[in-house]
Amino acid sequence: MIEFIQQVLNGVGLGASYALLAVGLALLLGVGRVGNFAHGDIAMLGGYALQIIVAAGFAYYYASIAAVVVAAIISWIAYHVVFRYLVLSRNTNVVFVGSMALSVAIESAALLLLDATPRQVTSPLAGSPLIMGPFVMSGPRWFSVVVGGGVVLALVAFLRYTDLGRKITAVGENREAAQVIGISPEHALAMTFVVAGLLAGVAAILLVPILGVFPAMGIRLMLKGFAIVIMGGMSSIPGAFAMAMLVGISESLAVGYVASDLGDGAVFLLLIVFLLLRPTGLARLTAQS
Amino acid sequence: MTDLASGRAGTVQPTSPTKWPVRLAVAVAALGFPFVVANDYQLHVGIFALFVVGIGIAYDSFVGATGYRSFAHAAFLAVSAYATAILSTNGIDVGLAWLAGVVASAVTALAIGAVVLRRVRGFVFSIVTLGFGVIVYVVANAWVEVTRGPQGIYQIPSLSIGTFGLNSLTRYYYAVLVLAMLVHIVSLLWLRGARGRRLLAIRENEDLAEACGLNAYLAKLSAFVFSAVLMGVMGGFYAQYYTIVTPDLAWLQWIMLLMAIVVIAGPGHRIGVICASLFLVIGPEILRAGQSFRELLSGLLMLITVLVSPEGWTPTIKRYLARRRAAARR
Numbered sequence: 001m002i003e004f005i006q007q008v009l010n011g012v013g014l015g016a017s018y019a020l021l022a023v024g025l026a027l028l029l030g031v032g033r034v035g036n037f038a039h040g041d042i043a044m045l046g047g048y049a050l051q052i053i054v055a056a057g058f059a060y061y062y063a064s065i066a067a068v069v070v071a072a073i074i075s076w077i078a079y080h081v082v083f084r085y086l087v088l089s090r091n092t093n094v095v096f097v098g099s100m101a102l103s104v105a106i107e108s109a110a111l112l113l114l115d116a117t118p119r120q121v122t123s124p125l126a127g128s129p130l131i132m133g134p135f136v137m138s139g140p141r142w143f144s145v146v147v148g149g150g151v152v153l154a155l156v157a158f159l160r161y162t163d164l165g166r167k168i169t170a171v172g173e174n175r176e177a178a179q180v181i182g183i184s185p186e187h188a189l190a191m192t193f194v195v196a197g198l199l200a201g202v203a204a205i206l207l208v209p210i211l212g213v214f215p216a217m218g219i220r221l222m223l224k225g226f227a228i229v230i231m232g233g234m235s236s237i238p239g240a241f242a243m244a245m246l247v248g249i250s251e252s253l254a255v256g257y258v259a260s261d262l263g264d265g266a267v268f269l270l271l272i273v274f275l276l277l278r279p280t281g282l283a284r285l286t287a288q289s
Numbered sequence: 290m291t292d293l294a295s296g297r298a299g300t301v302q303p304t305s306p307t308k309w310p311v312r313l314a315v316a317v318a319a320l321g322f323p324f325v326v327a328n329d330y331q332l333h334v335g336i337f338a339l340f341v342v343g344i345g346i347a348y349d350s351f352v353g354a355t356g357y358r359s360f361a362h363a364a365f366l367a368v369s370a371y372a373t374a375i376l377s378t379n380g381i382d383v384g385l386a387w388l389a390g391v392v393a394s395a396v397t398a399l400a401i402g403a404v405v406l407r408r409v410r411g412f413v414f415s416i417v418t419l420g421f422g423v424i425v426y427v428v429a430n431a432w433v434e435v436t437r438g439p440q441g442i443y444q445i446p447s448l449s450i451g452t453f454g455l456n457s458l459t460r461y462y463y464a465v466l467v468l469a470m471l472v473h474i475v476s477l478l479w480l481r482g483a484r485g486r487r488l489l490a491i492r493e494n495e496d497l498a499e500a501c502g503l504n505a506y507l508a509k510l511s512a513f514v515f516s517a518v519l520m521g522v523m524g525g526f527y528a529q530y531y532t533i534v535t536p537d538l539a540w541l542q543w544i545m546l547l548m549a550i551v552v553i554a555g556p557g558h559r560i561g562v563i564c565a566s567l568f569l570v571i572g573p574e575i576l577r578a579g580q581s582f583r584e585l586l587s588g589l590l591m592l593i594t595v596l597v598s599p600e601g602w603t604p605t606i607k608r609y610l611a612r613r614r615a616a617a618r619r
Contacts (some may be wrong), residue, residue, distance in 0.1 A: 035416075045334045048606040074501055082592065082596070085596050086595065086596070089599055091599075092412050093358060093411055093412055093415075094595060094599050095412075096358075096415060097358060097548070097552055097591070097595060098591075098592060098595040098596070100545075100591075101549075101552070101588050101589075101590070101594075101595060102592055103592035104545055104584055104585075104587065104588030104591070105587075105588030105589050105592060106588075107584070107587035107588075108582070108583075108584035108588060109585055111581040111584075112581045112582065112585065116592075133439050198290045201423055219541060223419065223420070223423055226416040226419075227416070227420060229417060230413055230417070234413075236306070254515035262427060262431055264423055264426075264427055265423060265424050265427030265428065265431075267420075268420035268421070268423050268424050269424065271417065272404060272417075275404060275405070275408055275409070275417065276404060282558070
C-alpha cells in the first residue's frame with residue numbers, strides 16, 4: 001500500500017507538468033480549433049534554452065524565466081509564420097497536418113544542430129525532497145506540483161478577470177459574435193499562442209530536471225498531451241487538468257508495477273478504454289472537430 | 290479536394306489513350322533498371338523506392354478514398370512484418386507466414402477500425418490511430434519472449450518456390466516491381482464503380498452521405514481493412530528483403546514518410562503518390578543525406594505544401610498544365 005501511494009505521488013508530480021502542456025493544447029483547440037502538434041517541440045526548445053543558459057553558468061531560476069520567455073516567443077513566431085495561414089483553410093485536418101509537418105521539421109533540425117543524447121539539468125531542489133511520513137517526493141516533483149497547480153490557477157484567473165483573457169474566452173465561445181463587438185479573432189489567437197507558449201515553457205522547466213531534454217521529447221509529450229485533451233473534452237481546461245493527473249498517475253503505476261517501458265502505451269490504453277466506455281462523451285467532441 | 294465539380298472521383302479517374310507512349314517509356318525504364326545500375330547500392334535504392342511506392346499506394350487507398358488521415362498504417366506494416374518474421378523463423382513455410390502476416394494486418398485493422406471509425410472523425414481520428422501505432426511499438430519492445438524486444442528478429446528466410454528463390458537483388462527488384470504493380474491495380478479495381486463513389490461521397494460530406502442512406506461506418510471499415518491487406522502484403526516483403534524486423538517499424542518515421550507522400554502528392558491522386566514516393570526516396574539518396582536531414586526535408590516540403598497548395602501538388606500542377614495547353618491552343 002505504501003508502495004502504491006508512493007507511485008501515485010510520483011504520478012502526481014509528472015501529471016502537474018503534463019497538465020500545463022495539455023491546458024495549452026486545450027486553449028488552442030478552444031480558441032482557434034487549432035490542434036497544434038508542434039506544441040511539444042516548443043516545450044523542447046524551451047528545455048534546450050534552459051539547459052544552455054544553465055550550462056553557461058546562470059542560476060536555474062533566472063534561466064527558467066528566460067526559457068519560459070523563449071518558449072513564448074517561439075510559439076508567437078510559429079503563429080505568425082505558419083498557423084496564421086493554416087487557420088485560413090478552416091479545416092482542422094489541414095491545421096493538424098501542418099502542425100505535424102512543423103513538428104517534424106523542428107525535431108529533425110534539433111537533431112542536426114544538437115544531438116540525440118539527453119542532456120540533464122540539475123534542479124537546485126534536487127537535494128531537498130519533501131518527506132511526509134513514509135512517503136517521499138523528490139525536489140523537482142513537489143516543485144512541479146506547486147508551480148504547475150499555481151500556474152493553472154493563475155491561467156484560470158487570467159481568463160476570467162483580465163481584459164485580454166476575456167477576449168480570448170469570447171473568441172472561443174463564439175468567434176463571429178466576438179468579432180461583431182469589436183474583438184479581433186486573429187489578435188486573440190495570437191495571444192493564445194503566446195499564453196500556450198508560456199505554459200509550454202513552464203512545463204519544460206519543470207520536466208527537464210526530471211526527464212532531461214532531447215529532440216524527440218516534443219513528440220513524446222504530444223502523444224500524451226493529445227490523449228489527455230481528447231479524454232478531457234478537447235477544449236475544457238478542468239477536463240485537461242484532471243485527465244493529465246490521471247495519465248501521470250497511471251503512467252507511474254504502469255512503470256512501477258508492470259514494466260518500465262510501458263509508460264507510453266498505458267496512456268493510449270486508457271484512451272481506448274475511454275473510447276469504448278464513453279462514446280457519447282466523445283460524440284460531443286467530434287461535433288467540434 | 291473536390292473533384293466533384295468536374296464530375297470525377299479522385300481515385301478512379303478515366304485514362305486517356307494519349308498517355309500510352311509515356312506508359313511504355315515508364316514500363317521500359319522500370320523493367321530495364323537492373324541492367325543499367327552501376328552497383329548493388331543503386332539497385333537497393335530502386336528496390337526501396339518501389340517498396341515505398343507500394344506502401345504509399347496502399348496508404349492512399351484508404352486516406353485518398355475516405356479523406357481520413359490514418360496514423361495506424363505503419364503499425365499494420367509492422368504487424369505483418371512481425372507475423373511473417375516470427376512464423377518463418379519458427380519453421381513455418383515462408384509463403385504461409387507471409388499469408389498469415391497479411392491476415393494479421395487485416396485483423397488488426399478490423400479491430401482498430403471497429404473501435405475508432407464509428408466514434409471519431411477529423412484529427413481526433415488521427416490522434417487515436419497514432420495511439421494504436423504507439424501501442425504496437427510498445428508491445429514490440431516489451432514482449433521480449435515473442436518479438437525479442439528492441440534487438441528485433443533477424444535471419445528471416447525468404448520465399449522460394451521449387452528451385453526458384455528470392456536470393457539475388459535483381460530477383461528482389463522484379464518481385465517488388467510486381468508487388469507494387471499488383472497493389473496499384475488491385476486498389477484501382479477495388480475503388481472502381483459504386484464502392485469508389487460511396488467512399489467519395491463520404492469524403493466530401495459524411496453527414497450528407499449518411500442522410501442519403503449510406504452506411505458510412507461499413508464503407509469506411511471495409512476501406513480501412515482493404516488498405517491494411519495491401520499494407521500487409523508489403524510488410525511481408527519487407528521482412529524477407531531486409532531479413533530483420535525491429536520495433537522502429539511501428540515508430541513515427543514510417544508513418545511520417547507515408548503522411549509526407551500523401552500530403553505532398555494530394556490524397557487520392559495516384560500518379561502524384563507514385564511520383565512523391567519516388568522523389569522522397571531517391572531525392573535524399575542523390576543528396577547523400579542522412580536520416581535527420583531526410584526528415585527535415587520532408588517536414589519542410591510538407592509544411593510548404595500545406596501552406597502553398599493545401600490540396601497537394603498534383604491538382605495544382607494539373608491545373609497549371611491545362612491552362613498552358615488552353616493558352617497554346619488559342
